[in-house]
Amino acid sequence: MTTIIRLQREAFDAGAEVERMTRGRTDIGAVVTFTGLCRADENGKPIAALTLEHYPGMAEAEIGRHVEEACARWPLLGVTVIHRHGRLTPGDVIVLVATVSSHREAAFAAASFLMDYLKTRAPFWKQVETVAGTSWIEAKASDDVAAERWSAPPPRHEAAK
Amino acid sequence: MRLLYFAWVRERLGKAEEQVEPPAGIGTVRELMAWLAKRDEQYAHAFENANVIRAAIDHRHVRPDAPIAGAGEIAFFPPMTGG
Numbered sequence: 001m002t003t004i005i006r007l008q009r010e011a012f013d014a015g016a017e018v019e020r021m022t023r024g025r026t027d028i029g030a031v032v033t034f035t036g037l038c039r040a041d042e043n044g045k046p047i048a049a050l051t052l053e054h055y056p057g058m059a060e061a062e063i064g065r066h067v068e069e070a071c072a073r074w075p076l077l078g079v080t081v082i083h084r085h086g087r088l089t090p091g092d093v094i095v096l097v098a099t100v101s102s103h104r105e106a107a108f109a110a111a112s113f114l115m116d117y118l119k120t121r122a123p124f125w126k127q128v129e130t131v132a133g134t135s136w137i138e139a140k141a142s143d144d145v146a147a148e149r150w151s152a153p154p155p156r157h158e159a160a161k
Numbered sequence: 162m163r164l165l166y167f168a169w170v171r172e173r174l175g176k177a178e179e180q181v182e183p184p185a186g187i188g189t190v191r192e193l194m195a196w197l198a199k200r201d202e203q204y205a206h207a208f209e210n211a212n213v214i215r216a217a218i219d220h221r222h223v224r225p226d227a228p229i230a231g232a233g234e235i236a237f238f239p240p241m242t243g244g
Contacts, residue, residue, distance in 0.1 A: 036244060052243070053168055055236060058220040083243065095244055115244055121222065123236075124243025125168035136169050139240035 001071065003079045005063050007054060009086040014096050021078045021100050028077050032107040033098040034115050040090035042137065048129045052085045052094070055123035059083070066117045070099070073113070074106035081114060083124065113150050120147040162229070164197075166207075167238035170214060173207035183229070190216045191225035193235065208237075215240060 002021070006012075014035050022028050038050050067079050080098040088094060097114045101107040118124075126137040165178045187196050191211070198208035208214065216223050217236045229235060 054243070055165070055167055055217070055220075055238070058217055058236065061220045062222075119244035120241060122243045123167065123217070123238065123241055125239060126242045127168070136239065137242045139242050143244075 001077060003064075003067050003071070004081070005060060005067060006082045007056075007059055008082065008084060011084070011093055012082045012096055014093070014098070017080050017082065017096060018098055021080060021098060025077070025100075027102060028100045029102045030104040030107040031098065031100050032104070032111040033096065034111050035093055036095040036115075038088045038090050038092045038094055042128050042130075045130055047090065048131070049087050049089050050094075051087045051127045051129070051134075052083075053125045053127065054083070054085045058123050062122050063118065066114060066121065070110040070113055074099075074101065074110045076101050076106055076110055079110070079114070081118070083118065083122070085124070116143070116147040116150060119143040162232050163234045165234060165236040167236065169239055170207050170237050174203055188228055188230070189225065190218070190223055190227050190229060190235070193229055194225075194237070213239065 014033055018031055018033060022031060040046055063081050063083070067081060070076065070079060076099055078100040080096065082096040084094055095118065097111050099107045099110040120143050127134050128137060162181060163178060164181055166174050166176065171177050183193055183196055187193055194208050194211045194214065197204050198211070214237050216225070218227060218229070218232045219234055
């Protein structure tokens with residue numbers, strides 16, 4: 001079980017990260033990756049850039065706690081979480097969550113769980129730049145709802161088909 | 162104790178961190194925010210809607226009723242928008 005958590009300014013290569021997780025392995029049957037990108041609009045208005053502020057130290061710790069929880073809930077063989085900070089422009093990658101497992105169910109569920117928690121619990125804040133100036137993106141209630149669904153008692157590890 | 166501020170809380174205060182010694186009687190995160198809000202106009206503006214502001218003690222999320230005794234680092238910030 002290998003977990004990689006990285007916070008960085010630089011871009012990442014999702015393909016290379018998956019290759020790193022699966023190279024030489026024959027026990028992995030499923031890889032799920034989620035890559036978040038910077039869009040050119042926010043609330044229907046064009047944006048020039050997105051700046052991600054984070055809380056160094058806590059961000060790593062909080063993501064680490066959620067990765068640990070994901071590993072306790074699902075039979076994973078590896079997890080990679082990379083989150084960028086700093087100024088990004090439309091089309092740039094922001095975040096990568098990759099989960100690997102013997103079977104797809106665990107990999108899908110764990111990736112979804114981790115993204116929902118990154119949205120609502122990882123200490124990052126997005127500020128957008130538009131022609132009108134800069135403003136902070138407000139948290140969405142729908143993201144809280146998405147994270148809330150995982151707080152019900154999780155189904156225990158079941159043999160995935 | 163060391164206080165850290167992020168995003169618009171930081172912007173409204175014009176600083177990212179500071180060292181404070183709250184008086185005896187300030188026992189919880191909620192009380193600490195109320196005490197800070199009384200310092201001056203900038204603090205009042207930053208903490209005017211304390212219900213919205215989230216807090217963490219020593220890198221862990223806490224609720225407003227969490228005790229601050231023994232805290233090394235307390236952070237205040239808006240709801241998170243990462244991912």
